[in-house]
Amino acid sequence: MEQSDQISILLVEDDAAARANIAAILTGAGMAVEQAEDGAVGLTRAGSGTHDVVILDRMLPSLSGIDIVKRMRGAGVGAPVLMLSALGRSEHRVEGLESGVDDYLAKPFEPDELVARVRALWRRASRRNPDPVLLFGDLECHVKARTVWRQGRHLALSPKEFELFLYLMHHAGEVVTREMLLRHVWKLSFDPQTNVVDVNVGRLRRKLEEGFDGPVLETVWGTGYRLIAAAPAVAATGRAGAASGG
Structure with a gap:
């Protein structure tokens, strides 16, 4: 019960x-x-x-x-x-x-x-992961604080961009389909026939990648999207390295 x-x-x-x-x-x-x-x-x-x-x-x-x-x-x-x-x-x-x-x-x-x-x-x-920090490559997500970092740099995301990023982080390295995002991020059991997913993925990608050396969010054409890890040498810089250089 x-x-x-x-x-x-x-x-x-x-x-x-x-x-x-x-x-x-x-x-x-x-x-x-x-x-x-x-x-x-x-x-x-x-x-x-x-x-x-x-x-x-x-x-x-x-x-x-x-x-x-x-x-x-x-x-x-x-x-x-x-x-x-x-x-x-x-x-x-x-x-x-x-x-x-x-x-x-x-x-x-x-x-x-x-x-x-x-x-x-x-x-x-x-059922949420009790660990408040999710790490993948040079990406860092503080779940409770709802903050996101890349290479030690804070990325300001909108509430929906954060939910989208969090879902991708929980499936990091895996292909996530548009239907999965509609169901789990937007809580829709139907396709509203809008480009809401594509627009938000595009905005999130710009915030994750602009000013950085390599991509971390790729489009798998005809299937969906996938978070990919940055090169180890870049990921190793971490927040401390970014702070010391800033």
Whole structure:
């Protein structure tokens, strides 16, 4: 039996009736729910970093759900976020997922699906590698701090670029298909028929490679993308070497 009573939820929803209904569903499933009805208050409480899952309504007073998750990710708050919204078209889901949301559920929804999605987010977060640093070649990813380095140089990535890079790092040296990225980074079970993957891979590649000697993100034509290790002599410089030369 799953230990759902261990899941701590922050619920940010301005509609009192909807908030009470959602809280009742979650507490009925054994979860602890803290509530907020305003975007600014929700952001403050989310910043505490004490919640296992954050549930955000998209349209909120003061700050929208999109604004909250962008600021959370910018501040290094990595709690998984489930966004609820009456705007359920594919472009709305893509916008939410691009901002750093982990899952997106359109209103109205079935109570069982809400509980299942929250538990799935909690399980994924619980299984994350406890080692906060991932290394591959001359690339370095600090998972909890959500920072990325190459040859000791910090690379400023957007929230979605970081999620994309993190997934590639977990599969470093392997070919990752466009469908895998849509499913695991954008949480889409369908192809939205946009170039969202290609655009973000292109942006990430520029940040990883501009100003450096060798490529680290290659396109495997007709298949997908792959992180490749830089030459050992370059990787050996590390952060200390870069710092001493700067």
